[in-house]
Amino acid sequence: MTGLTIEGVHKTFFPGTVNEVRALRGIDLTLEPGEFVTVVGSNGAGKSTLLNSVAGVIAPDRGRILLGGVDVTRQSEVQRAARIGRVLQNPLAGTAPSLTVAENLALAAARGRSRGLRWALTAAKRRQFAEELAQLGLGLENRLNDKVGLLSGGQRQALSLLMATLQRPDILLLDEHTAALDPRAAALIADLTNRWVRQHRLTTLMITHNLEQAIRLGDRLVMMHEGRILFTVGGAEKQGLTIDGLRQAFERVRGEEFTYDRAVLAN
Template structure:
């Protein structure tokens, strides 16, 4: 469905701080794939997601969506295909607008916005039903400003908003990393529910190896901007944390850094 070929992306290109964040990445995402993305800090996980979303323009290579070259498409144009949840719970919603208003903005993702009502009565009925899905009791608080909600509530709403209009591709960028363990777990369960019930094609970046193994049908590991591991199907099901570590040593032949990746 979506294909990356030879994608290379630099930060601060031409300066002394030049970093090759993505290095000749080739990846084919199939319809219905739920891919977890792992890798140590600075491996290029978030950059890969941002490059997919169109936040950064690659220096070479191409992004093709259903046969259409979208490499040069800006972020807002790609948004019609993609739902996105960020690591920072504050980035996915507008604090000064109400729950209903935020959801209405998401309901019109990729559509023309004209001079009709921003939130209609029909919208509100839909939102009340949708919000019930996340089970936080927010259906009675549709007119509350989002700024009044907690990070976990905001993240759950962002997740709901990203999937309310079915996205062709759902991008989750360590979306539970900034939450407390309990909330993170709930958010993860919600993620699993939303993704599997609608069989959404999903790319989920995580620091947590167990999470990466447990969720999804495919796992890719990044290191220094390259995909060093790509397992799917049965091989993925049988994967253990030790396997991942062993794979990592084998491919890279270097000491695995003691960063957050091991905090499982």
């Protein structure tokens, strides 16, 4: 029984045209239950395509994706969503602005269940949401009835993170979820993520452009390049990893200079 297994996944966009992009060229990756894996790589490395394949947004050309031992490769995004929590880069993507904080959480609390004519919000649910929100430390527990559109980007992303994990998903997918935030909010969300993932032992796959973040967070670091996994660093070796060390490892494997298209080596 594993958390997530990705087996020989290939994906080519626009095959047979001049625009052909071989986004994934055979990815094999296994996450143990409760394992927290960070994925780094330059633009076009295939990180987002990989995450979207797991989420069911993209259907792989070849290969299988198993969630908790169950093959979900042929399941739609909506079917899989019952077991997958996601936070995307855009802090506006994970919440509905004209619904209240409580209403957004109610939608998330029903993830994986069919929606019927039960009341979406009850006094008990409000209390539960207030308790969960209090753990964010942002004072959102006092704003249950405020529309989410009134919140800041950082607050909305914190809410998105809570919504993604409220139902304890089998896997949490984080797609550069701190990249669009200001540095303070980004640090806050990174801390929250780490605390949340550890506290609930969530199997987590996190993409980031931020090498420092990728080194500091998670049990294992995966370096992707041109649709392949170049190497992974885990255990004690990852504990002592530095950005320079990561760069040297890249250059050793690739035999070429490590160029990073976004100058966000740290922060």
